[in-house]
Amino acid sequence: MPCYLITTLPPLSHLTPNNSLSSPRYFCFSHAAASSSSSSSHIHLAKTSLPLTMRRRRGSRRSRSATASDESVASVSTDDDKRVGPDVATLLRRFWKVAAPYWSSEDKVQARLRLAAVFALTLGTTGISVGFNFLGRDFYNALANNDQEQFMKQLLYYLGGFATGIPFFVLRDYARETLSLRWRSWMTTYYMKRYFKNRTFYKIQSQSIIDNPDQRIVDDLSAFTGTALSFSLTFFNAAIDLISFSNILYGIYPPLFVVLIVYSLGGTAISIFLGKGLVNLNFMQEKKEADFRYGLVRVRENAESIAFYGGEESELQLLIDRFKRAFENLSELLISSRNLEFFTNGYRYIIQVLPAAVVASMFFSGKIEFGVINQSVSAFNHILSDFSLIVYQFQAISAFSAVIDRLGEFDDLLDGNESSILSKHESTEGIKIAFRELWDPLSSNGSTLQSEPKKLLEVQSLTLRAPRSRNILFTDLTLEITNKDHLLVMGPSGSGKTSFLRALAGLWNSGSGTIIYYINGIRQPSDAAANESAKSIDNSLEAQDEELIQSSKYRRLGGIFFLPQKPYMVLGTLRQQLLYPTWTDDLLLSSDKPEKKGSLPFLSRGSNTNDAMEKPTMPTSDDLMKVLQSVRLGDILSRFKGLDAIYEWSSVLSLGEQQRLAFARLLLSKPKLLLLDESTSALDDENEAHLYRQIEQAGITYISIGHRKTLLKYHNRVLHIKKSNSDDIGSTSNWSVMPVSQTSEAIEETTSSA
Numbered sequence: 001m002p003c004y005l006i007t008t009l010p011p012l013s014h015l016t017p018n019n020s021l022s023s024p025r026y027f028c029f030s031h032a033a034a035s036s037s038s039s040s041s042h043i044h045l046a047k048t049s050l051p052l053t054m055r056r057r058r059g060s061r062r063s064r065s066a067t068a069s070d071e072s073v074a075s076v077s078t079d080d081d082k083r084v085g086p087d088v089a090t091l092l093r094r095f096w097k098v099a100a101p102y103w104s105s106e107d108k109v110q111a112r113l114r115l116a117a118v119f120a121l122t123l124g125t126t127g128i129s130v131g132f133n134f135l136g137r138d139f140y141n142a143l144a145n146n147d148q149e150q151f152m153k154q155l156l157y158y159l160g161g162f163a164t165g166i167p168f169f170v171l172r173d174y175a176r177e178t179l180s181l182r183w184r185s186w187m188t189t190y191y192m193k194r195y196f197k198n199r200t201f202y203k204i205q206s207q208s209i210i211d212n213p214d215q216r217i218v219d220d221l222s223a224f225t226g227t228a229l230s231f232s233l234t235f236f237n238a239a240i241d242l243i244s245f246s247n248i249l250y251g252i253y254p255p256l257f258v259v260l261i262v263y264s265l266g267g268t269a270i271s272i273f274l275g276k277g278l279v280n281l282n283f284m285q286e287k288k289e290a291d292f293r294y295g296l297v298r299v300r301e302n303a304e305s306i307a308f309y310g311g312e313e314s315e316l317q318l319l320i321d322r323f324k325r326a327f328e329n330l331s332e333l334l335i336s337s338r339n340l341e342f343f344t345n346g347y348r349y350i351i352q353v354l355p356a357a358v359v360a361s362m363f364f365s366g367k368i369e370f371g372v373i374n375q376s377v378s379a380f381n382h383i384l385s386d387f388s389l390i391v392y393q394f395q396a397i398s399a400f401s402a403v404i405d406r407l408g409e410f411d412d413l414l415d416g417n418e419s420s421i422l423s424k425h426e427s428t429e430g431i432k433i434a435f436r437e438l439w440d441p442l443s444s445n446g447s448t449l450q451s452e453p454k455k456l457l458e459v460q461s462l463t464l465r466a467p468r469s470r471n472i473l474f475t476d477l478t479l480e481i482t483n484k485d486h487l488l489v490m491g492p493s494g495s496g497k498t499s500f501l502r503a504l505a506g507l508w509n510s511g512s513g514t515i516i517y518y519i520n521g522i523r524q525p526s527d528a529a530a531n532e533s534a535k536s537i538d539n540s541l542e543a544q545d546e547e548l549i550q551s552s553k554y555r556r557l558g559g560i561f562f563l564p565q566k567p568y569m570v571l572g573t574l575r576q577q578l579l580y581p582t583w584t585d586d587l588l589l590s591s592d593k594p595e596k597k598g599s600l601p602f603l604s605r606g607s608n609t610n611d612a613m614e615k616p617t618m619p620t621s622d623d624l625m626k627v628l629q630s631v632r633l634g635d636i637l638s639r640f641k642g643l644d645a646i647y648e649w650s651s652v653l654s655l656g657e658q659q660r661l662a663f664a665r666l667l668l669s670k671p672k673l674l675l676l677d678e679s680t681s682a683l684d685d686e687n688e689a690h691l692y693r694q695i696e697q698a699g700i701t702y703i704s705i706g707h708r709k710t711l712l713k714y715h716n717r718v719l720h721i722k723k724s725n726s727d728d729i730g731s732t733s734n735w736s737v738m739p740v741s742q743t744s745e746a747i748e749e750t751t752s753s754a
């Protein structure tokens with residue numbers, strides 16, 4: 001988090017230790033205008049008028065996938081341009097909702113102890129400030145009275161005060177910063193876990209629900225924890241200051257106290273009026289800059305496609321357009337800030353003379369000493385800063401409100417509380433996925449009948465709709481896949497083939513029907529009776545552990561493997577590519593260094609002891625080399641210097657090589673059921689045939705999607721989906737399942753329309 005040095009330029013006559021010590025000189029707002037502390041006086045901010053939103057962007061945007069649709073971001077932008085800022089009640093509710101969980105989390109003991117320490121140190125620093133106020137009075141009195149002996153004594157007290165006070169101020173800031181970091185670390189893991197849970201990241205992206213979730217996780221969380229803590233301490237400090245210095249000021253001259261209250265209340269009202277548009281402008285600034293940065297990341301990740309298209313001019317224009325939107329918003333933000341600054345600067349400067357002007361007549365009439373003028377100026381400034389928090393911190397408060405708004409929106413979405421698309425389309429209806437124990441038919445003597453087909457997948461009355469759309473892709477699709485089946489899904493482009501796989505993977509659940517997977521390891525039947533009961537539909541785990549069923553790990557460990565159309569290459573070594581995703585966590589655990597002292601418990605990787613099922617043993621280097629040979633990729637070992645070389649694999653391997661690498665990955669995982677979405681589309685016929693032979697020899701049952709006629713010979717059944725017509729869907733079914741031998745007519749139609 002960036003810290004901002006607040007320069008203080010006190011007039012010489014006001015140079016009291018209060019000015020130099022009592023207030024934090026650094027404000028670690030990563031946001032909005034750097035602002036003064038509650039108790040500082042005569043302050044001139046280094047860059048007060050420049051919203052820090054421009055200075056705080058630095059988070060990487062790698063987390064968004066390169067395949068994400070650009071239009072989705074644009075559509076979110078258009079909607080948000082018309083957005084109305086949240087009201088205060090919503091902001092307060094969101095603040096509480098985002099801030100509260102940490103303080104009752106598993107880290108609550110540490111969190112509360114540390115917070116208490118920060119508050120105690122803050123109390124200490126306020127006490128020291130009060131002490132310096134009295135020291136300042138005596139110091140200036142000695143000076144005005146020409147009392148050299150007293151002056152030297154006061155000077156020594158001052159130096160002693162510095163030596164005692166400085167550690168308090170430094171430790172207070174350090175304790176606050178470390179607590180803020182701890183809070184941020186916990187929040188980051190908390191939000192990331194919810195972001196990945198139930199594939200929310202996919203839903204957010206594919207349905208364009210909110211903009212830039214990654215920016216919210218990286219930048220907004222960091223800004224939130226730092227600023228929330230700073231603000232709490234600022235308000236606490238202000239309250240203590242107010243109590244400590246009110247007595248002093250009231251004791252000197254009560255009318256000065258009344259002047260102060262009138263001045264600060266008037267100032268607060270005017271600054272709220274002048275700065276009311278800043279919250280929304282800050283929200284939009286965050287969003288527009290994140291959009292701009294995301295545009296640049298997409299150019300990096302799609303560099304080759306853009307270069308082939310010769311699209312650099314268009315990209316440049318698009319990016320300039322995005323930057324222009326950020327620039328225009330920032331210009332508006334600057335104008336609003338400037339108007340506010342006219343006022344706040346005037347407000348600040350007048351207080352340099354106001355208290356002296358009020359008490360001067362008492363000094364001239366000999367009622368008070370010169371040192372008391374200094375003391376009253378110092379006390380006045382302290383109290384006025386406390387009363388003027390909103391004036392001084394207005395820009396910071398408005399930027400912080402934008403952060404609360406963005407995080408609150410994200411939090412509501414992750415909770416599924418909002419009437420968002422996530423719940424709107426998926427709660428009332430939905431496709432159910434269930435897992436049951438794979439049933440091995442037994443012969444009369446109890447041994448498994450190898451020749452009997454074993455049911456691996458059952459699709460019951462599946463009706464599928466694209467999310468946020470009324471368009472039904474197919475209705476009442478019913479089919480069974482046994483270990484003897486190899487199904488090819490065909491149909492014209494846009495008919496819903498990939499969507500069928502999305503439904504099978506649980507990515508889409510708009511529609512109705514049930515998908516049942518039969519897998520090993522749900523329970524180990526001890527005898528024939530248990531085995532028999534496993535057949536029963538009522539033994540579905542559907543209701544037993546909703547979260548587990550949702551989990552892709554469960555599906556993966558159960559021997560079901562999906563190969564998407566576009567191979568996904570993880571960042572890392574060739575070994576990591578091959579072991580992804582089945583053994584990624586084992587690989588990370590094996591490469592873990594001993595934990596550093598002071599590392600946070602909630603940042604440690606969890607062990608896999610909670611896994612419901614055993615996963616296969618991690619392949620050795622020899623296994624990895626063999627599997628590369630078997631997909632005809634043996635040469636990449638020498639080309640890229642072994643298994644542990646790190647490259648940007650999606651750039652250095654051809655698409656066909658990436659597809660073969662994906663096959664190597666699945667051969668290592670040895671799934672029972674494989675679902676392939678045009679996974680050999682970039683390969684020549686010979687390599688395609690070779691890969692299909694490999695998976696068949698490995699005993700894997702597969703369902704493929706594809707347009708090519710050559711695929712027919714590796715399958716024994718075909719599911720043919722016709723493109724739906726919204727008028728007749730529902731009245732006639734637009735799908736059919738048939739043996740490959742009967743498909744010629746349907747295939748002709750498919751291939752011609754594809």
Ligand SMILES: Nc1ncnc2c1ncn2[C@@H]1O[C@H](COP(=O)(O)OP(=O)(O)OP(=O)(O)O)[C@@H](O)[C@H]1O
Nearest residue numbers: 206207466467469492493494495496497498499500
């Ligand atoms: N995220 C989405 N939201 C809404 N509709 C979508 C989404 N993704 C795809 N669709 C629509 O769903 C329909 C089916 O798409 P799908 O990808 O399943 O087609 P397909 O048969 O696999 O096509 P192709 O052979 O071209 O890959 C299409 O009309 C498509 O526009």
